[in-house]
Amino acid sequence: xxRLQKLSFVxxxxxxxxxxxxxxxxxxxxPKNWPVPAYNFKNNPLNASCIALGxxxxxxxxLSKDNTISCANCHLQYTAFTHVDHALSHGxxxxxxxxxxxxxxxxxxxxxxMWDGAINHLDVQALAPISHASEMGETLGNVxxxxxxxxxxxxxxxxAYHDSSITGEQTLKAISQFMLTLVSSNSKYDSVKRQQSKFxxxxxxxxxxxxxxxxxxxxxxxxSTYEFANIGLPISKTLNDSxxxxxxxTQNANDAFKFKIPSLRNVEFSYPYxxxxxxxxxxxxxxxxxxxxxxxxxxxPQLEKxxxxxxxxxxxxIAFLMTLTDKRFLFNPAFGYPK
Amino acid sequence: xxxxxxxLCLLFSVLTLDAQNKGGLKIHFVHPVGDYQMLQLDxxxxxxxxxxxxxxxxxxxxxxxxxxxxxxxxxxxxxxxxLIDLSDPSSxxxxxxxxxxxxxxxxxxxxxxxxxxxxxxxLGGALxxxxxxxxxxxxxxxxxxxxxxxxxxxxxxxQFQYHLGGYxxxxxxxxxxRLKTNRKLGSELxxxxxxxxxxxxxxxxxxxxxMSPSKNAVQISIAAxxxxxxxxxxxx
Numbered sequence: 001x002x003r004l005q006k007l008s009f010v011x012x013x014x015x016x017x018x019x020x021x022x023x024x025x026x027x028x029x030x031p032k033n034w035p036v037p038a039y040n041f042k043n044n045p046l047n048a049s050c051i052a053l054g055x056x057x058x059x060x061x062x063l064s065k066d067n068t069i070s071c072a073n074c075h076l077q078y079t080a081f082t083h084v085d086h087a088l089s090h091g092x093x094x095x096x097x098x099x100x101x102x103x104x105x106x107x108x109x110x111x112x113x114m115w116d117g118a119i120n121h122l123d124v125q126a127l128a129p130i131s132h133a134s135e136m137g138e139t140l141g142n143v144x145x146x147x148x149x150x151x152x153x154x155x156x157x158x159x160a161y162h163d164s165s166i167t168g169e170q171t172l173k174a175i176s177q178f179m180l181t182l183v184s185s186n187s188k189y190d191s192v193k194r195q196q197s198k199f200x201x202x203x204x205x206x207x208x209x210x211x212x213x214x215x216x217x218x219x220x221x222x223x224s225t226y227e228f229a230n231i232g233l234p235i236s237k238t239l240n241d242s243x244x245x246x247x248x249x250t251q252n253a254n255d256a257f258k259f260k261i262p263s264l265r266n267v268e269f270s271y272p273y274x275x276x277x278x279x280x281x282x283x284x285x286x287x288x289x290x291x292x293x294x295x296x297x298x299x300x301p302q303l304e305k306x307x308x309x310x311x312x313x314x315x316x317x318i319a320f321l322m323t324l325t326d327k328r329f330l331f332n333p334a335f336g337y338p339k
Numbered sequence: 340x341x342x343x344x345x346x347l348c349l350l351f352s353v354l355t356l357d358a359q360n361k362g363g364l365k366i367h368f369v370h371p372v373g374d375y376q377m378l379q380l381d382x383x384x385x386x387x388x389x390x391x392x393x394x395x396x397x398x399x400x401x402x403x404x405x406x407x408x409x410x411x412x413x414x415x416x417x418x419x420x421x422l423i424d425l426s427d428p429s430s431x432x433x434x435x436x437x438x439x440x441x442x443x444x445x446x447x448x449x450x451x452x453x454x455x456x457x458x459x460x461x462l463g464g465a466l467x468x469x470x471x472x473x474x475x476x477x478x479x480x481x482x483x484x485x486x487x488x489x490x491x492x493x494x495x496x497x498q499f500q501y502h503l504g505g506y507x508x509x510x511x512x513x514x515x516x517r518l519k520t521n522r523k524l525g526s527e528l529x530x531x532x533x534x535x536x537x538x539x540x541x542x543x544x545x546x547x548x549x550m551s552p553s554k555n556a557v558q559i560s561i562a563a564x565x566x567x568x569x570x571x572x573x574x575x
Binding site: 122128140167169 | 470478479
């Protein structure tokens with residue numbers, strides 16, 4: 001084989017590789033030392049066009065019955081995709097729901113959703129707010145009808161799936177794709193772990209307290225086990241929310257008053273706190289753990305022993321929690337309203 | 340008119356029986372509500388000799404169809420999920436591609452959707468959540484949906500709605516049905532969902548709404564499964 005031939009083979013090979021790299025689906029990057037994601041990407045491989053479609057859908061009020069409420073209404077980027085300032089989130093016709101919209105981040109590592117875990121897969125999560133009477137009050141079937149009348153969506157679906165029929169599966173999977181990209185892994189805490197920066201002495205003291213009192217349920221690096229726990233909140237007489245026990249979820253008395261453990265990442269911005277948004281400030285949350293716990297049969301075993309913290313220690317702990325703020329996530333233009 | 344076309348359909352199916360043994364099997368689901376009377380949506384009928392009833396919607400999933408010959412599996416449909424919807428006549432037929440000349444004496448299928456599929460996220464085709472057979476507030480498929488009116492229902496407008504599903508123990512609602520076909524060969528098999536038998540067991544005067552997995556949903560699903568029969572045998 002001549003040298004020229006060899007070279008042209010090498011050239012063709014390189015070309016092939018670069019073409020393959022170009023059409024290859026997007027890799028989901030797992031941050032260093034993070035666990036394996038729960039989401040099965042094989043059934044919904046990430047791809048830039050699908051993510052773009054999902055982002056359009058996420059920000060489009062067309063998903064609601066009267067075309068006024070989008071996912072972003074209750075899940076705003078600058079507040080870690082939760083509903084800032086609203087204890088209970090509201091939807092169409094100014095109706096108020098019964099729970100606080102959860103923050104959306106690192107969803108690839110979660111296998112059940114909602115405060116009570118009623119949803120068993122990220123792909124089908126969006127169905128709940130779309131069809132809830134106090135949220136978007138719509139049906140997936142109607143959403144598809146509306147999408148099909150829009151040239152913009154016929155084009156976006158074709159780009160994403162090489163098919164413009166617009167099915168429920170395609171719609172839900174595209175929304176999943178956008179949500180899967182919402183990874184928060186660039187807080188100060190993360191850079192300290194990567195040895196790119198250092199905690200202040202106050203943050204360090206706070207981190208020690210965190211590891212003593214909080215880490216069992218809000219474990220690193222996701223800052224949640226994503227399990228369900230009763231943290232001894234007094235029961236609201238108006239909402240009377242029994243959490244995971246709700247007759248229709250597990251129907252198991254052992255699950256009474258258990259709610260999904262939220263991640264503490266971006267907790268500085270994801271106020272108000274708890275399933276019903278009863279606490280506005282982190283200091284109120286910490287005071288609950290030190291003074292407010294009500295004992296009951298299903299109280300988390302981690303909270304059996306009283307937590308005692310001095311006022312200085314509380315301030316230190318909050319200083320550590322602030323290091324979980326990820327500005328790159330909160331202000332990433334790729335997650336914002338699509339242009 | 341609908342009744343006429345239905346009888347025409349049946350006549351046609353009898354005429355084509357065994358005539359086109361090309362290796363395919365066409366399963367036809369029929370829904371008798373009495374002697375030779377077929378269910379027609381939105382049209383009233385007398386049931387249990389005294390109660391009047393209207394069915395507005397009857398939809399259910401049939402999945403995992405298998406054929407047996409002398410207890411040996413000779414055919415198993417891969418990824419076979421079918422939504423039978425009384426408002427869509429074409430959905431009442433399921434066509435299987437069989438190896439030519441295959442013999443079978445039993446058929447087995449599931450009424451409903453298996454647990455693994457219930458936790459697999461968004462799926463397409465008959466399983467697309469936009470089909471209205473998926474619960475939104477708690478994940479899971481509705482295996483069987485029956486909606487209508489009964490004069491014994493004390494609800495507003497005498498309504499009833501039974502949405503039967505549940506993929507977790509102890510409220511697992513999926514039912515396996517296995518029927519002797521009594522025929523060795525054939526290109527068409529008529530299977531009856533004997534509604535008269537099933538409706539007699541529904542709690543129209545006690546519980547008119549079932550919308551979530553429960554013990555009662557399982558009981559009613561078991562009763563529904565028992566009402567599936569090979570139609571040809573049923574006629575005799």
